[in-house]
Amino acid sequence: RCIPEFENAAFMVQMEATNTCGDNGMKVYCIQTSYGTSTRSCDSCQPGQFSSYYLTDLHYEQDNQTWWQSETMKEGIQYPNQVNLTLHLGKAYDITYVRIVFYSPRPQSFAIYKKTSEERVWEPFQYFSASCRDTYGVQEQRAAELGAETRALCTSEYSDISPLSGGNVLFSTLEGRPSAFTFDNSPELQEWVTATDLRISLDRLNTFGDEIFGDVQVLQSYWYAIADVAVGARCKCNGHASVCETQELPDGTRTRACRCEHNTAGRECERCLDFYNDAPWGRASPTNVHECKACNCNGFSNKCEFDKDLYERTGHGGRCIDCAENRDGANCERCKENFFQGSGDICLPCNCNPTGSRSLQCNAEGKCQCKPGVTGDKCDVCAPNHYEFTNQGCKPCGCNESGSYANTPQCDPQTGVCLCKQNVEGRRCRE
């Protein structure tokens, strides 16, 4: 089994923020002290000063810290409005944890959402709230129950207003999920940790309750700010690659893809290479590499598909497609219908006459099966002493032997009139 290295998948990946202080012109914000302080120090944010770029840059330590910051409660960001931070990873990852370092106090309610693949919808990954039921309609729950392990949990653990700065949040994707101990045998949890996109939804600010008086400076002292977002993850390669390659597209976006081994292909090595469908695709586990195996088409095709029935019957699931040289069969091992194997293993057409043959399929010598009164390798003529070549075969002429010319019955193949001796007459030479 191959495993890509563990990394911070968010590092230097630009997140998108739906609200950033300074983006809509300079806005005043005040520093939060504790409740009851009447004099506040305030400043205004400059364009770019608190860009979402600072969410995933290097600096999150206390000194030399950089951070993203939203506008304030005065600008209307409080619940039911929200601020979203979105991270496009560029491909699927197996997420181990998401860690958020807040610069502001941690929110009263926020949530992490994910997409399992880029085409899918957002689904909840984890809720953090001091009011799980009121804000998210779910009960506070620290651990998942068996059978419901892919449900987002809600915790109040990180929702206190203190500390006023530097509060951490850690979401471990498998924590509290019983099947984490048998992860290799749990397709549900394997999908649960899979994400191509992550979203942090900041839903409700924590306050001291003093905002109800509407004091401008108080409102301006409530805002969201995050110093760092880290995503501990491995590039998802289903156990078939140990290297994940980054590609910068001309438009500046980043895509990544696994460097697949074991004859697999796809950005996540999620399928077999084109000619390697003889065994079913499978995720590699510590005990089974699940290598994709080449099809056997006897050199008559370079395309095949996996056929489950065939695999269960024979142990080889590769069904060849478009066999060359008039061949057919799962391994191109025989001639196509209505062909036969001539000398040198070459498949030749039977060319059975459709009017005179019982079937268009010939035998191994290329001989067709004729209808009554029909003859020829291809069943294309009436037999001697027969006439009228039709779908029913040929009719016997019934010539009288002693009346026939040279005592040999023979007739006109179209009309059926017999060929008689001199002085003998009649259609059948009986007169």
Ligand SMILES: [Ca+2]
């Ligand atoms: Ca930072």
